[in-house]
Amino acid sequence: MEMETELRLESSLWVGNKRYRAVLSGWHFNWTEVDKKNRDKKTISVPVAEVVGVEEGRVEILPRKSVEDTDKDFTVFYVKRSSSGSSYGLLWRLGRIQFSCPSRVLRDQWTKHLRTALKTHSPLRPNRLLVFINPFGGKKKGRKIYHSLVAPLFELAGISSHVIVTERANQARDHLLKKDLKGFDGVVCVGGDGMFSEILHGLIGRTQQEAGLSENDPTVALQPCPLHIGIIPAGSTDCVCYATVGVIDPVTSALHIIIGDSQPLDVCSVHQASALMRYSVSLLGYGFYGDVLAESEKHRWMGPLRYDYSGTMVYLSNRSYAGIVQYLPADPLLSSPRDRTRCLSGCSVCSRTTERLFPHSSVYSSHFNQFSSDSEGEWVSVEGRFRCVSLTCMSSSCPKSPLGLSPSAHLADGTGDLILVWDTHPLGFLKFLYRHTSTQDQFDLPFVEVHRVKAVRFSLPSGKEEEAYKETGGLRGGIDEEERGYIETVSRNGSQQHLAERDTGQEMTNEQKMATPFLCGLCCSKVPAKSVWNCDGEILSSTEILCRIHGQLVRLYARGIEEGAAVHNCGKENDKCQMGCTLIK
Numbered sequence: 001m002e003m004e005t006e007l008r009l010e011s012s013l014w015v016g017n018k019r020y021r022a023v024l025s026g027w028h029f030n031w032t033e034v035d036k037k038n039r040d041k042k043t044i045s046v047p048v049a050e051v052v053g054v055e056e057g058r059v060e061i062l063p064r065k066s067v068e069d070t071d072k073d074f075t076v077f078y079v080k081r082s083s084s085g086s087s088y089g090l091l092w093r094l095g096r097i098q099f100s101c102p103s104r105v106l107r108d109q110w111t112k113h114l115r116t117a118l119k120t121h122s123p124l125r126p127n128r129l130l131v132f133i134n135p136f137g138g139k140k141k142g143r144k145i146y147h148s149l150v151a152p153l154f155e156l157a158g159i160s161s162h163v164i165v166t167e168r169a170n171q172a173r174d175h176l177l178k179k180d181l182k183g184f185d186g187v188v189c190v191g192g193d194g195m196f197s198e199i200l201h202g203l204i205g206r207t208q209q210e211a212g213l214s215e216n217d218p219t220v221a222l223q224p225c226p227l228h229i230g231i232i233p234a235g236s237t238d239c240v241c242y243a244t245v246g247v248i249d250p251v252t253s254a255l256h257i258i259i260g261d262s263q264p265l266d267v268c269s270v271h272q273a274s275a276l277m278r279y280s281v282s283l284l285g286y287g288f289y290g291d292v293l294a295e296s297e298k299h300r301w302m303g304p305l306r307y308d309y310s311g312t313m314v315y316l317s318n319r320s321y322a323g324i325v326q327y328l329p330a331d332p333l334l335s336s337p338r339d340r341t342r343c344l345s346g347c348s349v350c351s352r353t354t355e356r357l358f359p360h361s362s363v364y365s366s367h368f369n370q371f372s373s374d375s376e377g378e379w380v381s382v383e384g385r386f387r388c389v390s391l392t393c394m395s396s397s398c399p400k401s402p403l404g405l406s407p408s409a410h411l412a413d414g415t416g417d418l419i420l421v422w423d424t425h426p427l428g429f430l431k432f433l434y435r436h437t438s439t440q441d442q443f444d445l446p447f448v449e450v451h452r453v454k455a456v457r458f459s460l461p462s463g464k465e466e467e468a469y470k471e472t473g474g475l476r477g478g479i480d481e482e483e484r485g486y487i488e489t490v491s492r493n494g495s496q497q498h499l500a501e502r503d504t505g506q507e508m509t510n511e512q513k514m515a516t517p518f519l520c521g522l523c524c525s526k527v528p529a530k531s532v533w534n535c536d537g538e539i540l541s542s543t544e545i546l547c548r549i550h551g552q553l554v555r556l557y558a559r560g561i562e563e564g565a566a567v568h569n570c571g572k573e574n575d576k577c578q579m580g581c582t583l584i585k
């Protein structure tokens with residue numbers, strides 16, 4: 001309390017010839033225009049934690065930095081929000097205001113108080129950052145994005161950065177595993193999801209090395225990483241950035257880094273027997289998503305289009321795979337994947353998890369052993385044929401699927417959502433896929449299950465069971481009336497028709513013949529007995545795996561999707577969507 005009264009400051013300040021009443025108190029700095037008759041006009045209020053910097057004189061940073069060093073002026077840079085132009089996400093921009101004071105003494109008092117206030121209210125602001133730029137990520141603009149948009153902001157905020165432009169894949173990971181990291185507060189990656197994954201593996205590995213823990217043992221509670229990770233999006237897929245910030249925008253991300261925002265993130269470790277294979281934060285998928293990745297790798301020359309192309313091809317190949325899925329359910333009293341909540345900035349489910357995982361004040365000093373102290377609970381086992389088996393530690397929303405694979409999943413609640421899509425008719429599966437692009441509930445289908453879990457094991461059934469399936473040839477779930485109507489509608493529009501006919505052995509139409517060269521690799525060859533795992537965009541080399549979610553293992557310079565930022569596309573302005581979030585323009 002004393003600190004807050006100490007920091008209070010109020011005076012008249014001028015911007016040009018307009019007089020303002022400026023107040024710094026507690027968490028906010030605000031200024032109100034006062035007209036000639038002493039009446040208050042509009043107030044602008046900025047949380048002190050969102051003040052980017054305070055400079056003496058009249059300062060500009062764009063198009064380049066210039067300082068007019070006057071005695072009675074000071075400039076405040078702060079975070080200003082603006083619409084992203086599309087229906088979701090808010091952009092952060094650098095706001096700037098130049099105040100004049102009646103005296104130099106008052107000016108110095110303002111700059112001193114503001115600087116003290118922002119240190120007090122945002123203690124995690126970085127002083128020194130290690131920056132890795134992937135010069136080949138996305139449209140190969142990583143270097144330009146960093147130097148023209150990000151570096152000037154870091155400089156303004158007084159952050160010193162050590163920049164490494166990578167010359168090979170895994171250089172950033174190896175650097176983090178081996179080199180001296182003393183003095184750095186965080187690691188910034190300029191690139192896409194692949195580059196983020198390198199940083200993730202490097203930092204987690206380094207932290208375990210230093211703690212003397214084995215990453216290979218899935219029962220070990222891993223040590224959370226002390227360094228924050230910042231993501232400057234510059235890749236062709238920037239899903240982690242999108243899911244944790246709400247927009248894919250380098251300036252927005254740079255401002256989150258500068259003010260030291262902190263967003264914990266769950267990480268899933270994927271093991272084969274007793275060896276760590278990889279870490280995952282977004283999608284771990286077998287069946288459809290594995291096949292799409294494997295197929296798209298063959299068509300890299302197509303660029304980003306290859307995902308749409310491969311998705312269609314894999315869909316048309318109409319595959320399902322036998323498997324045994326075992327999972328360890330999370331506490332159903334804490335949350336559920338179908339509770340229609342969304343994990344937004346300041347999420348209460350994630351905050352409660354932070355209190356549970358780190359019961360003492362310092363986040364890193366006392367890591368709660370989640371696996372041995374939690375009662376483990378009972379594993380559940382299911383077996384059958386699946387279109388896909390997916391595990392996601394976050395909603396995995398992206399511009400194409402604004403609500404994501406699991407709309408109510410949390411970034412940092414120590415759990416993942418396991419989505420089981422049982423074998424079904426091709427058009428039922430199409431309906432499931434299609435629902436990801438709308439606000440319709442993709443789990444409300446008879447062949448789909450979703451479970452909130454702490455761990456998952458996947459294995460292949462023995463050969464005998466596979467044979468038995470072929471003899472009875474049954475599908476689980478069946479087709480309901482609504483689906484039947486849907487199937488008929490879709491079947492009529494040409495390209496899908498041959499799917500239904502292929503099984504009945506009918507002659508191919510010309511249209512189908514034309515499609516054949518594309519389908520050859522997928523349909524005409526013998527259907528493989530197993531798929532591959534897609535682990536955040538990488539193919540895993542083994543099929544039988546054990547996955548374990550580690551609550552809040554890393555922290556990002558982000559704050560989650562801000563409340564008010566729209567995360568749905570039902571299209572109605574100022575309307576409430578199904579998920580209870582409001583669209584703002």
Ligand SMILES: Nc1ncnc2c1ncn2[C@@H]1O[C@H](COP(=O)(O)OP(=O)(O)OP(=O)(O)O)[C@@H](O)[C@H]1O
Nearest residue numbers: 137138166167168169191192193194195235236237
């Ligand atoms: N200098 C480099 N040369 C080649 N590869 C690199 C280099 N630096 C990083 N990489 C690798 O490039 C991969 C892709 O990088 P990134 O995620 O930044 O871009 P992207 O365009 O989104 O990738 P993707 O091809 O997965 O869509 C990463 O796996 C990373 O390990």
